[in-house]
Structures are given as C-alpha cells and as structure tokens.
Amino acid sequence: MTVAKGDDEATPGIELGVVASEFATVKVTLEQGGSGARLRVEDLRADAVRYLDALELESLVWAPEDWWRRLLDPSLHRWRDAGRGPEIESLPPG
Amino acid sequence: MTTTLGSSRPTPEGLRGLVQPDRVHGSLYTDPAIFAAELERIWYSTWVYVGHVSEIPRPKDYVRKTIGPQQIVMTRDTDGGVHLLQNRCAHRGNLVCEADRGHSGSFRCPYHGWTFSNTGDLLGAPFNQGYGGREGLKELGGLATVPRVGIYRGFVFGSLAAEGPTLEEHLGAAAERLDRLARLSPEGEVELTAGFVQHEVEANWKMLVENETDGYHPQFVHSSIFSISGSSIGDLYSDKSTAVTRALGGGHSENDLAPEFRRLGVPMGWAGTPESKIPDYVAQMRDVYGTETGDEIMINGSPHIMIFPNLFVAEIQLFSIQPLAVNRTVQHVTAIQFKGAPDLNRRLVTQCVGSVGPAGMLLADDAEMYERNQRGVEQLRPEWLDLRRGLGRETTDDDGYTIGTATDETSMRSMWSHYLTLMDPQPATAPQESTVEGAQA
Numbered sequence: 001m002t003v004a005k006g007d008d009e010a011t012p013g014i015e016l017g018v019v020a021s022e023f024a025t026v027k028v029t030l031e032q033g034g035s036g037a038r039l040r041v042e043d044l045r046a047d048a049v050r051y052l053d054a055l056e057l058e059s060l061v062w063a064p065e066d067w068w069r070r071l072l073d074p075s076l077h078r079w080r081d082a083g084r085g086p087e088i089e090s091l092p093p094g
Numbered sequence: 095m096t097t098t099l100g101s102s103r104p105t106p107e108g109l110r111g112l113v114q115p116d117r118v119h120g121s122l123y124t125d126p127a128i129f130a131a132e133l134e135r136i137w138y139s140t141w142v143y144v145g146h147v148s149e150i151p152r153p154k155d156y157v158r159k160t161i162g163p164q165q166i167v168m169t170r171d172t173d174g175g176v177h178l179l180q181n182r183c184a185h186r187g188n189l190v191c192e193a194d195r196g197h198s199g200s201f202r203c204p205y206h207g208w209t210f211s212n213t214g215d216l217l218g219a220p221f222n223q224g225y226g227g228r229e230g231l232k233e234l235g236g237l238a239t240v241p242r243v244g245i246y247r248g249f250v251f252g253s254l255a256a257e258g259p260t261l262e263e264h265l266g267a268a269a270e271r272l273d274r275l276a277r278l279s280p281e282g283e284v285e286l287t288a289g290f291v292q293h294e295v296e297a298n299w300k301m302l303v304e305n306e307t308d309g310y311h312p313q314f315v316h317s318s319i320f321s322i323s324g325s326s327i328g329d330l331y332s333d334k335s336t337a338v339t340r341a342l343g344g345g346h347s348e349n350d351l352a353p354e355f356r357r358l359g360v361p362m363g364w365a366g367t368p369e370s371k372i373p374d375y376v377a378q379m380r381d382v383y384g385t386e387t388g389d390e391i392m393i394n395g396s397p398h399i400m401i402f403p404n405l406f407v408a409e410i411q412l413f414s415i416q417p418l419a420v421n422r423t424v425q426h427v428t429a430i431q432f433k434g435a436p437d438l439n440r441r442l443v444t445q446c447v448g449s450v451g452p453a454g455m456l457l458a459d460d461a462e463m464y465e466r467n468q469r470g471v472e473q474l475r476p477e478w479l480d481l482r483r484g485l486g487r488e489t490t491d492d493d494g495y496t497i498g499t500a501t502d503e504t505s506m507r508s509m510w511s512h513y514l515t516l517m518d519p520q521p522a523t524a525p526q527e528s529t530v531e532g533a534q535a
Binding site: 023024072074075078079081 | 172191192193196197198199200201202207209211215217218219220221222223224228
C-alpha cells in the first residue's frame with residue numbers, strides 16, 4: 001500500500017538520493033511538473049509518500065524547534081490511538 | 095603470605111595489603127570482586143575519556159562510545175553542545191542506538207517506538223493514551239545523561255558521579271601534554287577522523303594501563319617490528335637513553351622521549367618522517383608558529399602519555415581502554431590526525447595500519463603479552479608481581495615530579511599508589527541520572 005498525501009500521479013523527477021539512518025530510510029526525488037516543482041519524499045520502510053511544495057518546504061525551514069519536537073512524537077500521527085483520530089493521518093481525505 | 099579475596103567484597107585493608115610499594119598481588123588482576131569494586135570506585139566515579147568532538151562535527155551527529163561496560167551515545171545538539179547519554183531506553187531498557195555512528199537529531203527505540211531527542215528528552219511514545227495522553231508523558235523519563243561532561247582540547251570526558259574533582263583537577267599535568275599534542279597541528283586542533291579498530295584481549299585492564307608507559311618491554315616484545323622497519327625507537331628505551339619515565343600524579347604517567355628527540359635535533363624525527371616527505375606540513379608549521387618555534391614543536395614531537403584510567407596517546411595513535419570483565423578488555427585504537435595537515439595525516443594513517451591495524455605488528459605483540467600475562471597471573475605461585483625496577487634511583491625533576499630512567503617502573507608504582515586512593519573506603523558514588531547542560535565544544 002502506498003500512502004500518499006497530495007496527488008500520486010507519476011511525474012518524472014530527479015532522484016536526489018536516499019537519506020537513511022538506523023531509525024528511518026527516506027528517498028527524496030525532485031519532480032518538475034508543468035505547473036512547478038515539488039519534492040517527493042518516500043518512506044521506503046513503510047511504502048508511504050508525501051509531496052512537498054515550495055511554500056511547505058520554506059515553512060519547514062522556519063518551523064520553530066518546539067514544532068519539530070512535537071512532530072517527532074509518534075503518537076501525533078502514525079501511531080495515534082485508534083479512538084483519537086484517523087489511524088494514519090496522512091491518508092488522503094475521502 | 096597468602097592474600098586471597100575470593101568473591102567477597104574487597105575491604106580497604108585487604109586492598110592495602112595487596113598493593114605494596116614494590117609489588118602487587120596477582121589477585122588484583124583475577125578477582126571478580128575486585129573488578130566489580132573497580133567499576134564502582136574508578137570507572138563510575140572518576141573522569142573517563144569518552145571521545146573527541148571531531149567525531150561529531152555537525153549538529154545531530156552521534157557516535158556510540160563507552161565508559162567501561164556502560165554504553166554511551168555522544169551527541170551534538172543544534173547549538174553545538176556535546177552530550178553523553180546512556181544507551182538505554184527509559185521504557186524497557188532496550189539499546190536505543192545500534193549503529194556505531196550516525197546523523198539524527200532524535201532516536202527512536204526499535205522495541206516500542208519511544209522517541210528521544212539527542213539531548214535525552216522523551217519526545218513521545220506511540221499510542222500515548224495508555225499513559226494518559228501527552229500530559230502523561232511528562233511523568234515518564236528520558237534517556238539518562240552522564241552527570242558531568244568536560245572537554246579539554248576537544249577530548250571529551252565523562253564522569254558518572256555527580257560530584258568530585260573537576261576535569262582540570264583530574265588532568266593536572268596531563269593537560270599540558272594534550273596542549274603539546276594539539277600544537278603539532280598548524281591549526282592547533284587534533285582530529286580523530288581516521289576510524290577506529292577494536293582489539294579485544296583476554297586480560298585485565300590494568301595490565302594494559304601498566305604496559306602503555308612501561309619502557310622496559312619494547313626492546314623485547316617489539317624487537318621484530320623494530321628490526322623489520324629499521325626503526326631506532328627501541329634504542330630510546332634503554333639504560334643509555336636520556337628519555338625518562340615520569341609520574342605525573344593522578345595515576346597519569348609518561349615516557350618523555352623529548353630529550354632524545356632534542357638530542358637528535360631533526361624536525362619530525364620523532365615520527366621517522368623526513369621533511370622531504372611532508373613539505374607542505376613543515377612549511378605551514380614554520381609559517382604559523384615561526385621557524386624557531388615551529389621547529390621546536392616538530393623536534394619535541396608528540397607525547398607518550400597514559401591518562402588514567404583509559405586514554406593512551408602514543409605519539410601517532412590514540413588508544414581508549416575499555417574493561418568488560420576481570421579478564422576481558424577492549425582497546426579502541428585510531429590514528430591521530432592533525433587539522434590542516436593532510437600530507438602528514440596520510441603518513442600517520444599508513445604508519446598506524448602497520449603498527450595497530452588489523453594485521454599491525456606492534457599491538458599484536460602487546461596483545462600476545464597481555465594474554466600470556468593474564469594466564470600467568472592465574473597460576474598460584476609466586477603470588478606477587480614485582481614493581482621494584484628503578485625504585486632506588488628515582489629522582490625529582492624541576493617541576494617536582496618523580497622520574498626514573500626510560501626503563502624504570504616509576505609509572506606503574508605511581509599508578510598503583512593512585513589506585514589505592516580511589517579504592518579507598520569513601521562512600522562510593524553510584525551513577526546518577528541528573529541532567530546537565532551540554533558542554534560546549
């Protein structure tokens with residue numbers, strides 16, 4: 001199963017490489033579409049994908065440290081308690 | 095006299111009977127109870143060398159290290175601070191980091207997903223409603239931090255005791271030897287970037303500490319590498335040598351070979367490397383320090399010092415000693431690199447491959463002796479190891495330190511004297527879990 005946020009339409013891209021540690025393995029691809037560029041970030045361990053546009057990437061740059069710490073809480077998204085919200089928040093709506 | 099401690103906890107009186115001015119008892123190397131007491135009173139109480147800041151140059155870098163059998167993760171936070179964390183998940187005690195090194199600002203335990211910052215804070219746990227939600231996480235602990243972290247010249251030390259002498263007090267005169275080492279870099283910095291080799295031996299850790307500044311053994315144990323390489327190092331360790339063995343206090347000791355290097359008077363003669371092989375380095379040293387001072391630095395060379403209990407700088411290589419059991423010790427070895435000296439660094443790596451690499455000849459010689467020594471002291475008689483060599487000809491140098499000739503056992507006697515002060519009956523300090531601010535590199 002590929003879990004994708006945004007559209008999952010295949011777009012030719014430049015594979016920038018794999019960013020890996022003992023904790024995560026992510027493939028990063030720069031995709032150039034007719035309307036503009038985006039970054040394709042793929043969790044190779046879980047077969048999940050997220051697309052990031054320029055403004056989202058810029059926001060990451062400016063995100064405060066507390067926000068990043070919050071983001072790394074596994075309960076926030078992938079491992080939420082079932083009763084609290086969607087099991088996998090990054091599933092595309094509907 | 096028969097002094098055997100068996101498996102009972104060693105008493106101070108018992109230990110004082112085992113460590114005498116001119117001899118030590120064999121059970122000090124073989125008794126598991128003594129080893130357990132050493133972990134408590136030495137390894138988990140004093141300052142222990144852990145790593146070097148150059149091993150984690152970027153924020154979010156981390157590298158796995160040790161304090162004796164304790165698994166440590168050395169990290170660099172986003173502000174550049176250096177932290178020492180115990181590699182044990184606050185949940186079920188799993189090892190959190192498995193890789194030898196990596197780049198990650200947070201660590202996720204593979205067992206249940208508890209996630210920690212690289213300063214040890216708990217960032218979250220999966221399905222946190224089981225803990226009462228995010229608020230409930232505040233009741234849970236993070237990774238334990240080493241209570242005290244100190245850095246000198248980029249060398250990172252940790253102490254598992256929350257209180258005790260400062261790092262500067264611990265290092266004493268040894269600090270100046272690290273200064274001397276750093277000055278061999280045109281930029282004044284040592285780098286440990288060549289990678290480590292681990293040599294494990296079935297021997298007690300103190301045999302290694304004693305051997306590091308034992309100038310009596312090189313002509314015998316290392317005669318093969320000296321003859322094959324044509325090295326004149328062996329001649330430095332003889333009764334004709336002007337080199338001295340110096341007790342620096344605090345259990346630290348050195349073989350000061352600089353008098354011989356000065357007599358030789360050749361820049362980089364200590365490294366067996368003629369100027370013509372490293373012209374860029376020599377030119378840069380003279381440019382940075384001035385010709386006279388630069389030559390003086392390059393003539394005096396690198397120190398040969400054992401910083402108690404586990405950091406050994408042997409001119410071109412660095413050893414970190416890790417005890418695992420009473421008869422099991424690991425030496426983590428790397429080639430010393432000097433910032434801004436690529437041509438010299440290449441030669442140092444090559445030399446270290448020959449001496450302490452996987453097929454190196456120098457450390458293999460020593461390792462054989464360590465293991466034979468361990469098997470030997472396990473024999474019942476004679477019970478004692480002799481330490482009297484040069485006892486009657488020790489003198490005091492201009493700085494007040496006790497010195498012996500190049501082959502005297504001055505260093506061992508001073509190490510054992512310090513050992514007794516540490517193993518004294520003072521209430522032992524157990525490892526703490528307090529959090530300290532990251533030390534700035």
